[in-house]
Amino acid sequence: MPYSPLLVKPMREDLTSVGVQELMTAADVDAFMAEKDGLSMLIVNSVCGCAAGSARPGVRMALQGAVKPDRIASVFAGQDVEATARAREHFADIPPSSPSIALIKDGELAYFIPRHRIESRDAQALSEDLMQAFERYAATEKAQ
Amino acid sequence: MDFVRSGHRDKGALHGITVVVDAGDELWVGRCDEVTEEGVVLRDADVHRDVDGREAYLQKALQVGHWPRVPHTVVPSARVVSIQKLADLSVG
Numbered sequence: 596m597p598y599s600p601l602l603v604k605p606m607r608e609d610l611t612s613v614g615v616q617e618l619m620t621a622a623d624v625d626a627f628m629a630e631k632d633g634l635s636m637l638i639v640n641s642v643c644g645c646a647a648g649s650a651r652p653g654v655r656m657a658l659q660g661a662v663k664p665d666r667i668a669s670v671f672a673g674q675d676v677e678a679t680a681r682a683r684e685h686f687a688d689i690p691p692s693s694p695s696i697a698l699i700k701d702g703e704l705a706y707f708i709p710r711h712r713i714e715s716r717d718a719q720a721l722s723e724d725l726m727q728a729f730e731r732y733a734a735t736e737k738a739q
Numbered sequence: 740m741d742f743v744r745s746g747h748r749d750k751g752a753l754h755g756i757t758v759v760v761d762a763g764d765e766l767w768v769g770r771c772d773e774v775t776e777e778g779v780v781l782r783d784a785d786v787h788r789d790v791d792g793r794e795a796y797l798q799k800a801l802q803v804g805h806w807p808r809v810p811h812t813v814v815p816s817a818r819v820v821s822i823q824k825l826a827d828l829s830v831g
Contacts, residue, residue: 645755690804709804710770711757711825 597674598642607671609651610640613658616668621681624670628685631702633665634732637682640671641693646713650694653713653721660722662729664698696725700732757805759797759828761820766793767812768805768825778815779822783807797828 597603611617615638618624627635638654641647658667670678672693683691692710699705706728713721753771760767760779769784785805787796805825 643755688803690806692804692807695804707803711801711804714756715824715826 597676603642603671603674606640606642606647606651610638610654610669613655614667615654616666617675618668618670618678618682619675621677623668624678624681624685627666627668628699628702630666633701634705634729635666635668635699636664637697637699638667638669639679639682639693639695639697640669640674642673643693646710647694649716649718649721650696650713652718653725654696656718656722657725657729660726660729662726662733664729664733698728698732705732753822753824757825758822759800759825760814760822762814762818763820764788764790765814765818766796767814768797768800769807769809769812771822774822776816778813779819781812781814782810784809784812786812797825800825801828 607617616627618627627637638650640651657663670682672679679693683689686697686704686707689697689704689707690709694713695710696708696713697704697706708721708724712724750773754773756771758769758771758779758781760769760781766787767779767781767784768787769781772780772782774780785800785808787793789796
């Protein structure tokens with residue numbers, strides 16, 4: 596059962612306030628995934644504070660760096676059920692977990708952080724992982 | 740981790756953490772709810788029963804996570820050989 600929208604609102608705003616586009620329907624997800632050029636990041640947001648409590652601030656910190664994905668979006672697991680299911684359909688070989696973060700380069704999954712690599716870590720450590728991945732994949736893009 | 744962040748309390752240090760439970764001929768991977776006298780309570784878990792293929796299974800789980808095929812289970816204490824965080828494993 597989805598949580599109250601009032602409870603979830605600040606968890607959404609943690610990301611939307613730094614420019615993350617919320618995908619709330621399957622059509623939103625398809626439109627986001629249809630733009631294949633460049634580097635995209637798709638975040639599966641989650642209520643669970645055990646991991647998402649580090650994920651959102653980690654993403655926020657990473658987005659303060661010089662190198663960022665061209666497009667950044669999120670779906671909210673357990674809240675925007677249709678959108679989350681469609682996002683997972685795009686990565687059929689990846690087990691579902693939330694929170695999780697995918698980097699998509701030119702339409703192909705390039706880097707994935709599942710939930711277990713977010714748990715027990717602080718936001719700083721997660722942001723460093725993300726910034727390194729942004730550098731790696733954005734640099735590859737520029738070199739081509 | 741405080742209550743405001745986690746939304747839970749009194750569940751122990753492994754609550755909400757993805758763990759690997761070695762139960763002899765079964766290897767369980769799942770999100771630990773709590774560890775009780777009865778056993779390890781797992782949610783969204785998967786079980787692997789091919790002892791020879793354990794390393795490959797864990798390597799894959801480390802990379803992308805595990806498939807949550809079992810919504811809820813309790814691995815009995817008497818069968819638990821070890822329990823550790825999936826993220827702490829080094830495989831291969």
